[in-house]
Amino acid sequence: MKFLFIHDHKFPKLKDEYFCSYGFDDKFCDRYIQNFENFRIMACHTKAKGNEKKFSNKVKENISFVTFSSIKDILKRKTRKKIEDEINQSECLIVRLPSFIGLMSLKYIKKLNKPYLIEMVGCPWDALWNHSRVGKFVAPIMYLLCKNVIKEAPYVVYVTNEFLQNRYPTKGKSISCSNVILPENDENVLQQRLNKIRNEKYDKKIIIGTCATAGSRYKGQQNVIRALKILKNKGYEVEYQLVGGGDTSYLKSIAKKYDSYENVKFMGVLAHNEVFEWLDTIDIYVQPSLTEGLPRALVEALNRGCxxxxxxxxGIPELLGKENIYKRKSYKEFADVFEKANINKEELAIRNFEKAKEYEKNKLEARRSEFFNKFK
Incomplete structure (x- = not known):
């Protein structure tokens, strides 16, 4: 069966070789290879940098690509013809939304009457509205386009349990199934976390952390940095560690403005296994996003008992208790929630570790494979 996966994701490329990146690694590929043959990806590409070659593996040789240098390419007649030809040669398709290539492709998928499934992994309204002034103009357009195509889609996989389903409902068949890929749940991890909490000194420095692209303002790290000054004035010694690539100049400027520069530490890009090691060293994990589907990084933190x-x-409120949620952008409310969490770390570690069990790989993959089989 000739299967085509469509999304805007930018795969690092060097000459004719493609590299894996966060969320699109060998495990991501295996998910589709075990269910479909002749796996082909239609997406974008970017020039591979040194850190991608260092931390990423090459995409498996049995996966083929058709990629574009930018989203703007899809406006060209030649590119649209190429998209239509690729769809015509495919027997079934999975379109991941939100994505511009995905929405363009759906027009040809319907025209050619090809069987398709949609994976809904995020909210375009939230993502674009919090991105830029131009984003505020595009947000309602993308919102309506996605809402309309999902409503009529025959099969939809949502990464959330409720949020995306309520905002983008479908008349077709659907399931809730996160994209996260967790290591096997290990009770020793929880015990080590509890020992770490119980042996803390009263006046120790509190390490909080976020794993996300540093250059994307909609990830919300700037609001955590603003809150550091409030916590400092209350007598807390807090260090905020940020894992991830991207341009850090904006966040550094916020840190200087709010007198917190010495409290912010940029960790750079870490390999996936190093991220889990890093999670074990921090005291509290923070997911400050302005827009999200169901954040993989947060689920991974829960899996480590953070x-x-x-x-x-x-979908963040689907993962955490109400007392651990603050209104996005409100750094003052963040400071209040931080204080409560810092007092109840042991209780939260146990609660979060148990919550992560709902996202164990074998449970998710079994549910997804059953749904894929219905689609096939």
Whole structure:
């Protein structure tokens, strides 16, 4: 069966070789290879940098690509013809939304009467509205386009349990199934976390952390940095560690403005296994996003027994208790939630570790494979 996966994701490329990146690695590929043959990806590409070659593996040789240098390419007649030809040669398709290539492709998918499934992984309204002034103009357009195509889609996989389903309902068949890929749940991890909490000194420095692209303002790290000054004035010694690539100049400027520069530490890009090691060293994980589907990084933190707090964006409230949620952008409310979480770290570690069990790989993959089989 000739299967085509469509999304805007930018795969690092060097000459004719494609590299894996966060969320699109070998495990991501295996999910589709075990269910479909002749796996082909239609997406974008970017020039591979040194850190991608260092931390990423090459995409498996049995996966083929058709990629474009930018989203603007899809406006060209030649590119649209190429998209239509690729769809025509495919027997079934999975379109991941939100994505511009995905929406363009759906027009040809329907025209050619090809069987398709949609994966809904985020909210375009929230993502674009919090991105830029131009984003505020595009947000309602993308929102309506996605809402309309999902409503009529025959099969939809949502990464959330409620949020995306309520905002983008479908008449077709659907399931809730996160994209997260967790290591096997290990009770020793929880015990080590509890020992770490119980042996803390009263006046120790509190390490909080976020794993996300540093250059994307909609990830919300700037609001955590603003809150550091409030916590400092209350007598807390807090260090905020940020894992991830991207341009850090904006966040550094916020840190200087709010007198918190020495309290912010940029960790750079870490390999996936190093992220789990890093999670074990921090005291509280923070998911400050302005827009989200169901954040993989937060689920991974719960899997390590991390006490965690997050904004009210997207599916974050589905993962955390109400007392650990603050209104997005409100750094003052963040400071209040932080204080409560810091007092209840042991209770939160146990609660979060148990919550992560709902996202164990074998449970998710079994549910997804059953749904894929219905689609096939």
């Amino acid at each position: 006490p965690a707090i997050g904004s009210d964006a997207g």
